[in-house]
Amino acid sequence: xxxxxxxxxxxxxxxxxxxxxxxxxxxxxxxxxxxxxxxxxxxxxxxxxxxxxxxxxxxxxxxxxxxxxxxxxxxxxxxxxxxxxxxxxxxxxxxxxxxxxxxxxxxxxxxxxxxxxxxxxxxxxxxxxxxxxxxxxxxxxxxxxxxxxxxxxxxxxxxxxxxxxxxxxxxxxxxxxxxxxxxxxxxxxxxxxxxxxxxxxxxxxxxxxxxxxxxxxxxxxxxxxxxxxxxxxxxxxxxxxxxxxxxxxxxxxxxxxxxxxxxxxxxxxxxxxxxxxxxxxxxxxxxxxxxxxxxxxxxxxxxxxxxxxxxxxxxxxxxxxxxxxxxxxxxxxxxxxxxxxxxxxxxxxx
Amino acid sequence: xxxxxxxxxxxxxxxxxxxxxxxxxxxxxxxxxxxxxxxxxxxxxxxxxxxxxxxxxxxxxxxxxxxxxxxxxxxxxxxxxxxxxxxxxxxxxxxxxxxxxxxxxxxxxxxxxxxxxxxxxxxxxxxxxxxxxxxxxxxxxxxxxxxxxxxxxxxxxxxxxxxxxxxxxxxxxxxxxxxxxxxxxxxxxxxxxxxxxxxxxxxxxxxxxxxxxxxxxxxxxxxxxxxxxxxxxxxxxxxxxxxxxxxxxxxxxxxxxxxxxxxxxxxxxxxxxxxxxxxxxxxxxxxxxxxxxxxxxxxxxxxxxxxxxxxxxxxxxxxxxxxxxxxxxxxxxxxxxxxxxxxxxxxxx
Numbered sequence: 245x246x247x248x249x250x251x252x253x254x255x256x257x258x259x260x261x262x263x264x265x266x267x268x269x270x271x272x273x274x275x276x277x278x279x280x281x282x283x284x285x286x287x288x289x290x291x292x293x294x295x296x297x298x299x300x301x302x303x304x305x306x307x308x309x310x311x312x313x314x315x316x317x318x319x320x321x322x323x324x325x326x327x328x329x330x331x332x333x334x335x336x337x338x339x340x341x342x343x344x345x346x347x348x349x350x351x352x353x354x355x356x357x358x359x360x361x362x363x364x365x366x367x368x369x370x371x372x373x374x375x376x377x378x379x380x381x382x383x384x385x386x387x388x389x390x391x392x393x394x395x396x397x398x399x400x401x402x403x404x405x406x407x408x409x410x411x412x413x414x415x416x417x418x419x420x421x422x423x424x425x426x427x428x429x430x431x432x433x434x435x436x437x438x439x440x441x442x443x444x445x446x447x448x449x450x451x452x453x454x455x456x457x458x459x460x461x462x463x464x465x466x467x468x469x470x471x472x473x474x475x476x477x478x479x480x481x482x483x484x485x486x487x488x489x490x491x492x493x494x495x496x497x498x499x500x501x502x503x504x505x506x507x508x509x510x511x512x513x514x515x516x517x518x519x520x521x522x523x524x525x526x527x528x529x530x531x532x533x534x535x536x537x538x539x540x541x542x543x544x545x546x547x548x549x550x551x552x553x554x555x556x557x558x559x560x561x562x563x564x565x566x567x568x569x570x571x572x573x574x575x576x577x578x579x580x581x582x583x584x585x586x587x588x589x590x591x592x593x594x
Numbered sequence: 595x596x597x598x599x600x601x602x603x604x605x606x607x608x609x610x611x612x613x614x615x616x617x618x619x620x621x622x623x624x625x626x627x628x629x630x631x632x633x634x635x636x637x638x639x640x641x642x643x644x645x646x647x648x649x650x651x652x653x654x655x656x657x658x659x660x661x662x663x664x665x666x667x668x669x670x671x672x673x674x675x676x677x678x679x680x681x682x683x684x685x686x687x688x689x690x691x692x693x694x695x696x697x698x699x700x701x702x703x704x705x706x707x708x709x710x711x712x713x714x715x716x717x718x719x720x721x722x723x724x725x726x727x728x729x730x731x732x733x734x735x736x737x738x739x740x741x742x743x744x745x746x747x748x749x750x751x752x753x754x755x756x757x758x759x760x761x762x763x764x765x766x767x768x769x770x771x772x773x774x775x776x777x778x779x780x781x782x783x784x785x786x787x788x789x790x791x792x793x794x795x796x797x798x799x800x801x802x803x804x805x806x807x808x809x810x811x812x813x814x815x816x817x818x819x820x821x822x823x824x825x826x827x828x829x830x831x832x833x834x835x836x837x838x839x840x841x842x843x844x845x846x847x848x849x850x851x852x853x854x855x856x857x858x859x860x861x862x863x864x865x866x867x868x869x870x871x872x873x874x875x876x877x878x879x880x881x882x883x884x885x886x887x888x889x890x891x892x893x894x895x896x897x898x899x900x901x902x903x904x905x906x907x908x909x910x911x912x913x914x915x916x917x918x919x920x921x922x923x924x925x926x927x928x929x930x931x932x933x934x935x936x937x938x939x940x941x942x943x
Contacts, residue, residue: 323927330923334916335838341830341880342719343793421715421877424789424849431791441718441725 342442343431346411353433354403360393361400364540365499366594369405371547374493377408380447381550382485383454384574385495386473386582387462390523392416393538394500398454399433401545413446414454415439419520440484447488454495455481457571464521466509470501471586473579479571482553486561486570491550494574496581499543502592504528542594544585548577595810596657598643598689599664599705600633601625603770604802608663610634611803617811622655624648626681627670643685649692652699659701660693661810662686665742667707667735667774675734682738683745690749699756703809704746706762708795708824708881709736713873722882723762723822734868735774743822757820759809764826764881767905768799774871779905782913784837785855788846792833792878795826798896798904805892817891824881827898833875836902841912841919849876 328351331337339345361367375381385398395414402412415438421427436442438455446453456462461474485492508524527535551574560566595612599605600623609623613634621636623629628640641651643664652660664685669678686704693699711717712727731737743760750758765775775794778784805825813819837844847855856872886892896904911917 326923326927330920330927333838333919333923335835336916337835339793339830339832339835341793343791343830343832343878345832418716424787426789427715428789428791431793436719437716439718441720441722445718445720 339432342413342434342436342446344411344413344434345432346434349411349433353429354400357396357400358404361397361404364538365397365503365543367397367401367499367543367545369401369545369547371549372401372405374547374550375402375406375410375452376491376550377406377410378450380450380488380490381452381493382443382447382481382490383412383452383493383495383547384481384578385454385456385497386471386578387456387458388465388470388497389500389538390463390504390506390525391538392420392456392463393503394497395435395454395456397500397543398495398497398545402452402454410452412454413451415443415456417459440480443481443484444488447484447490457481460520464506464509464523467501467505467507471498471582473575473582476571476575479567482567482570482574483561486553486556487558489554491552491554492570492574493550494548494577494581496546496548496578496585497543498546498582498585498589499541499592502541503538505539539593541592542589544589546581546585548581551577595620595659595661596622596624596652596655597636597661597663598624598685599662599666600636600638601627601629601670602663602666603631603772604766604799605629605663606631606633607770607799608661608803608806609636612807612810615807615811620655622651622657624651625664643689644680646688646691648688649695652692652696656696656698658698659703659810660689660699661703661806662689663705663806665705665707665739668772668777670772678735679738682735683741686742686745690745693756694749694753699753701757701759701810702746702749703759703761703806704742705806706743706760706822707735707739708762708764708826708879709870709874710739710743710762711879711881712736713792713870713877713879715877717877717879720880720882721824723824723885731870734870736868736870759820760822761805761809762822762824762881763802764795764797764824764879766799766802767796767901768802769905769908771799771905774868775874776905778871778875779836779840779842780909782842784833784840784842784844785852786833786837786844786846787852787872787876788848790849790876790878792875793830793880794833794836794874794878794898795830795880796898796901796905797825797827797894798901801825801827801894801896801901804895805886805890808890808892814891818889821885821889823886823890824883825886825892825894826881826883827894827896827901828883829898830880831898831902833878838919839902839916840906840909841915843912843914852876 337345337347375383385394388394399412399414402410411434414435416430416435418437420430420435421437436446443453443455457476458474459477465474482492504523504525506523506525510522510524514520514522525535529535551570556566595618597605597609600609605625606629609621610633612618613621613636623633623636623638624641624643626640626642628638639651641647665682666678669675693702708721709731710727711721711725712729712731714729716728718725731740746758746760750756766773767776809819834844852872853869856869
C-alpha cells in the first residue's frame with residue numbers, strides 16, 4: 245500500500261520531463277551548497293562572528309539615518325553576540341551532567357540546523373500539541389535516511405514549533421560517542437547514549453526524550469524497504485517509560501527515507517571502518533563529497549496521540565507480555581500514520 | 595584512631611583537623627617516610643604499611659578507627675610507579691590483614707577514587723555506585739583502586755562487625771592537592787584530544803577533609819556512613835571550560851598521537867601520565883552524588899565550578915587570562931556601543 249504511493253526514485257531523477265523540476269533541484273542544490281560551509285565551520289562559529297562584527301563600525305557611518313531602527317536592532321544583536329562571545333571565551337557558561345550546553349545549542353547549533361529545516365527539507369509539523377508543555381515524555385519515532393538527520397530535524401521541530409520551546413534530548417547509538425568531533429557536538433546538543441540509565445535519569449528530571457528504537461536496522465535499511473518499520477529492539481523504551489510513568493508519544497517522519505536512497509551496502513568496507521553499514525547511493529561515493537548532499541525531499545513530522553503509562557502498576561515494567569503489546573501498539577500507530585501521510589503526500593520533493 | 599598516608603598534604607591536614615574533634619582521644623599517624631609538615635599533637639609512627647609490622651602498630655595502639663588514605667595516584671617525591679602500586683595494593687592487603695586480627699577495630703574508612711568506573715564511550719552518562727564499568731581499567735592507579743576495593747569488600751565480608759566506608763572521590767583539587775589532574779592543569783599549554791570535550795567533576799580538599807571526618811565518626815541521626823559513596827562537587831565542567839577559565843591555551847592532538855606521546859613521556863619517566871588519565875581526558879566521567887547527600891548526609895561546600903575557580907586562583911594567570919580576553923571583547927563592544935548612544939536619539943527625532 246505504501247509502495248504504491250511512493251514515487252519511484254529513478255523516475256524522478258532521470259526524467260527531465262517537467263520543465264521546472266530540474267531548475268528547482270538546481271536552485272535547491274545551490275542553496276545547499278551555501279549551507280555546506282556553515283556545517284563544516286560549525287566547530288568554530290565564534291571567529292566568523294567576531295570578524296563580522298569587526299567591520300560593522302566601518303559600514304555604520306555611511307548608513308543613512310532612516311535605517312536607524314534597523315541599526316538599533318543590529319546593534320542589539322551585536323551587543324548580544326559580543327556578550328555571548330565574551331561568555332564563551334572566558335568559559336563562563338553552564339553545562340548539565342550530560343554535557344548539554346543549552347546556550348550553544350540555542351544560539352549556534354539550532355541556527356545552523358534551522359535553514360536546513362525550513363528551506364531545504366521544508367519540514368511540516370503536525371500534532372505538536374500532543375507534546376506536553378512540561379514534565380517528562382518519551383517521543384518514539386521511526387528512523388531512516390542513512391545519516392541521522394531525522395533526529396536532528398525532530399529536535400528543531402520540537403524546539404521551534406512547540407509553544408513552550410521544549411528541548412528534545414535524543415538518545416543516540418554508541419557509535420556517535422566513539423567518533424571524534426561528532427561525540428562532542430552530540431553531547432553539547434543534549435544527546436546522550438541510548439541506555440536505560442540515561443533515559444530514566446532524563447525522564448526523571450522531567451525532560452523530553454527522543455528515541456528511535458529501530459536503531460541501525462532502520463537507518464541503514466535499503467531503499468526498497470522504505471517506510472517499513474523494522475523491529476523495535478526489545479522494547480526497552482517501553483519499560484523505561486513505564487518505570488518513570490511518562491507518556492509515550494509516537495512520531496512519524498515522512499521524507500527522511502528518500503534523502504539518501506541506499507541501493508547498496510559495502511559490507512567489507514563497513515567492517516573495515518567499524519561502521520554498521522556503508523551506504524552506496526546513486527551519487528555516493530561516486531561523486532565524492534558532492535554525492536553526500538542529501539536530496540531535497542519535502543518532510544512531514546507528525547506527533548501522534550500520547551500513550552499514557554501512569555495507569556499501570558509499578559511492577560508492570562517487568563511484565564514481558566505487556567512490554568511486547570505496548571511496543572507493538574506504538575509500532576502499529578507509527579506505521580499507520582506513516583501510511584496515512586504517504587497517501588496524502590503529493591510528491592517526494594514538494 | 596589510626597591514619598595512614600600522613601606524609602602527604604591531604605593526610606597531614608586530616609590529622610590536624612581530626613584532633614580537634616571531641617570524639618577523638620588520640621591520633622596515630624602512620625607513614626613510611628617522616629612528613630615535612632607538622633601533625634599537631636598526633637603521635638607519628640614511622641612504619642611501612644607494606645610490611646607486616648603494621649599489625650604490631652595496630653595491636654599496640656589498640657586503635658578503634660582506621661582511616662586508610664595511602665591510596666594515591668602519584669609518588670611522594672621521587673618514588674617510582676612500582677612503589678606507589680605496592681603501597682596501594684600490598685599496603686592495603688597488609689593493613690586489612692592487620693585490621694582483621696585486631697579485635698579493637700570498629701570502623702574502617704578507605705579513600706578510593708571514581709577511577710574505578712573507568713571511562714568509555716559506551717558508559718552511561720552518569721555513574722551511580724552500583725553501575726558496573728563497561729571496560730575495567732587496564733592498569734595504573736585506576737586498576738589499583740579496583741583491586742583495593744576488591745580487598746576491602748573481602749574484609750567487609752569476613753568482619754561484618756566492622757563498619758566499612760569506601761569513599762570514591764572525584765578529581766581532588768585544592769591549593770595543596772597532588773593529583774595527576776592537578777599537575778596536568780599546571781602545564782602552560784594543555785594538550786587535549788582532538789574532537790573530544792570530556793566532562794569533569796572536581797571535589798575541593800576542604801570537602802574531602804570534611805567527608806572523611808563524617809565517615810570516621812559515629813553516623814549522625816538518620817544517616818548511615820558505611821558502604822560505598824561517590825564524593826564530588828555539584829555540577830560539571832567541560833575540559834574546554836576549564837582551560838578557558840584557567841586561561842591556558844589548548845593544543846588539540848589526534849588520539850593516537852596523544853596515546854603515543856603519553857607512553858613516550860611515561861618511558862622517559864617524567865610523569866605518571868597513565869592511559870587511564872588519557873581516557874578520562876577523552877571521554878570524561880560524571881558520577882551521581884545522590885547517595886552522598888541522602889545516605890551519608892554530606893553536602894559539599896564547594897561546587898565543581900567553585901572548586902575549580904579556587905584552584906585557578908591559586909595557580910596564577912595563564913597565557914590567555916580570561917580577564918584579558920573579556921577586556922578585549924569589551925573593547926570591541928565599546929566601539930559600536932560608543933556610537934550606540936546615537937540611534938535612540940535619532941529615532942526619537
